[in-house]
Amino acid sequence: MVLFFLLGSLMAVAGASGVVVARKPVHGVIGMILNFLGLALLYVSLQAEFLAVVQIIVYAGAVMVLFLFVVALLTAHAKPPAMGPSPLRGQGWRAGLVAVLLLTALLPVGVVVPGRAEPWEGDFGGVVRFGQELLTTHLLAFEALALVLMVAVIGVVILVGRPPQRRRGARGEGGS
Amino acid sequence: MPLAAYLLVSLVLFVLGGLGLMIRRNPLVLLMCVELMWNGANLAFVALGRGLEAMSAHVFAFVVITVAAAEVAIGLAILVLVFRGKARQDVDEVNLLGERG
Numbered sequence: 001m002v003l004f005f006l007l008g009s010l011m012a013v014a015g016a017s018g019v020v021v022a023r024k025p026v027h028g029v030i031g032m033i034l035n036f037l038g039l040a041l042l043y044v045s046l047q048a049e050f051l052a053v054v055q056i057i058v059y060a061g062a063v064m065v066l067f068l069f070v071v072a073l074l075t076a077h078a079k080p081p082a083m084g085p086s087p088l089r090g091q092g093w094r095a096g097l098v099a100v101l102l103l104t105a106l107l108p109v110g111v112v113v114p115g116r117a118e119p120w121e122g123d124f125g126g127v128v129r130f131g132q133e134l135l136t137t138h139l140l141a142f143e144a145l146a147l148v149l150m151v152a153v154i155g156v157v158i159l160v161g162r163p164p165q166r167r168r169g170a171r172g173e174g175g176s
Numbered sequence: 177m178p179l180a181a182y183l184l185v186s187l188v189l190f191v192l193g194g195l196g197l198m199i200r201r202n203p204l205v206l207l208m209c210v211e212l213m214w215n216g217a218n219l220a221f222v223a224l225g226r227g228l229e230a231m232s233a234h235v236f237a238f239v240v241i242t243v244a245a246a247e248v249a250i251g252l253a254i255l256v257l258v259f260r261g262k263a264r265q266d267v268d269e270v271n272l273l274g275e276r277g
Contacts (some may be wrong), residue, residue: 095198
């Protein structure tokens, strides 16, 4: 338990820092995968076995492959990313200040929470309990999720599914 | 482990995501930082659900994961539309809605 927590939190925080400091987006994607694996370990230590599996399959599998495709598509001919002087002066230290303020504002909420994560027992977090909860108590959320996913898929197809020439032609006709 | 430790990790992930959102200018990295923030919130959900023995927290975390996946799909589609053919990916250079001048 403690080992899982330490390893998972170390991986998650290291991956997150990697995303923030990596110069190339590809390295950021690798940091992100490390972060997701660490989070899956944390979920396992919290007896959320189904969520850990979902985290790995959906995030480290599907979402990150999507990210990799877009990174390859957009940055194939890109210049090396410039970390030169920012157009916004003082962006760095202001952002750091806001982050520290956020941390100090939220810290008291986190540390006063009582309770411990007990060792594994019973069927809490298993796929049977999860399915019962999802399909009875939270059926509306389940249906709404189906709608959200369908709208997202149709939106993506409408956004990038059409070839560019036809869209330009349609715009010309509308304008003339 | 005390739940406060999990919440601390979740808080650190959330703030790291917010920090990256504020200091980075590459739109892909910005989307990844938003994912970091989603995941920080998710960890808090799961940890508190374990403390309260509530399976509803897992359902909430599942909803968050699904909505995040939909958001990534739409966001990456918009990124491809906006930045296709540009040599640099920089959110400061996007001025499609501004005045030409």
